[in-house]
Amino acid sequence: MILLRKLLFPFAILYGFITSLRNYLFDKGILKSYSFDIPVIAVGNLSVGGTGKTPQIEYLIRLLSPNYKVATLSRGYKRKSEGFVLADASSTAEILGDEPFQYFKKFPTIQVAVDADRRSGIEQLLSKTKPEIILLDDAFQHRKVKAGFYILLTAYGDLFSDDFILPTGNLRESRNGAKRANVIIVTKCPPNITETEQESIKKKLGVSLPVFFSTIDYDDKVYNDTESLAVSDLKLTEKILLAGIAKPKPFFDFLKADTDEIMTFPDHHHFSESEILSIKSRAVDKIIITTEKDFVRLKAKILKAQLYYLPIKSKFVSNQETFDQIILNYVGTCTGNR
Template sequence: MRGLRKILFPFAILYGLITSIRNYFFDIGLLSSKKYKLPIIVVGNLNVGGTGKSPMVEYLIRLLQDEYKLATLSRGYRRKSKGFVLAEDGVTSNELGDEPMQFYSKYKKCSVAVDADRQNGINKLQDIVNPEVIVLDDAYQHRKVKAGFYVLLTKYNDLYVDDYILPTGNLREARKGANRADVIIVTKCPTELSKLDQEEILKRIQPLKRQKVFFSSIKYDEKIFNNEKSFVLRDLKNTFTLVTGIANPRPLLGYLNSLKLKYEHIAFNDHHHFSERDIELLARKEFVITTEKDYMRLKDRLKNVMYLPIQTQFMNNNEEFDEMIFDYIKKDLQKTGL
């Protein structure tokens, strides 16, 4: 695979040139970017793949939902519906997508919607919900919307500064796209990451003076859940089946191994649509544990499945991050007179 990616390097140059020209046209105003009269926070990345966007969006929901009338807008990756969909009773993960369905299932104070056209999605949310703040999920490259605050995520063991443009690497755009960020968060760090290691990463990232870099890790819940019950994970004695449809299951495997649990692992591609054949296979297993995202697609089709929740956990200075978010929102609301 690496050899093939190297062969495709000329295409990476072409792709990089196209995305750079596009960004330049937005920067100089040749392509229009719409600004809205309400605070809009973007969570995104430069790399393709799992940098922890969903846990970060959930962190912002928990932070803001009691203070403001909040909405999230995602594209609803791999959903079977089209256009704008607002989450409501009776909606399914096929209509919303697994991650927005996860948000809706957990946070009833927050309106959840999907639309690949973010401008249309924001307009619809304003007409129907009239939120005070919107969090845009996975919209860092969606330049048609001019957000007020950009949160850029980069994974600890796959920093954007070490990556290359698609298809040679996994970057959606050139590394200098990071300059649009207000905050850069290095995600999925090992919990024992030292201050010295953090300083070395800062030197590699070389943030702008106006940018603040934070470090976060994934915190796994002590319990597994379904709609009816919960169990303490480390108390499991029998072998179970772990099912993952995520970009990188290695951190989860490491966590389960640290608990010395016995399991078999069935790995699917990210956002996998479980077929009837898949369901038949999993139904024959005695006990299935999956990720919360995958559970959204399995809960109505399997009786023997539970999920393990995760959260973003800042390694330090989470109060400073929270304050930056609140300061931005307050200033933006004052500016627009809302």
């Protein structure tokens, strides 16, 4: 695989040229960007998948929704619907996509919408629900909308500064795209990351922007729709650990005991009937623990008393108050993103 990626280097150069030209045309106003008269915060990355966008969106929802009418707008990756969809009581993970459906179920006071055309999606939200803040999920490269504030995520151990353009590397665009960000968050850090290492990473990133460091905070319980179980009580329980996310190793490492069986599927995977039967046959007399994103797709297909999920949150290693204040200052002083 590594050799193949090296052989594809000429295509990476071509892809990098095309994305750089596109960004240049947007930067110069030759290609049109649209802005809106409410705070719009975009969360995204330069690489493909696995940087922790979902926990970061949820962090912003928790920060902002107590005082503002918040809406999220995603493209609804791998959903089985088209165009603009506003979540309601009839919505499913298949209609919205797993991450938007997760927002909808966890945060009933916010509006959740999906639309591949972010400009159209914002216009429809403003005409239908009139939110005070819109959070754009995975929209860093969606240049047709000019957000008022950009949060760029990069994962610890997989920094964009150490990567290369697709298909040789995993970058969707040149590292120079980081200059569009207002802040950068290095996600999935070890909880005990030292200040010295933080400073070293800041130098590697090579940007003159505020850089924050966050870690994944796992819950001490697993849940289903009716009950919860303490993780500490499950260490000796024989179980199936199942994940269909981009980088599942930390999830498995947190829960795994020697007797556990691991089942791994592609990110945003839609489970077939044969796969469900295979899961059920391997999980006889066992519980199944999965991720929140997988739970919303599996819970209608597997016995409810058998299936549990492990919640996670984004937690700042330090300087959380500083980050919060930057966001609140933007929202509080924003009179439009023009």
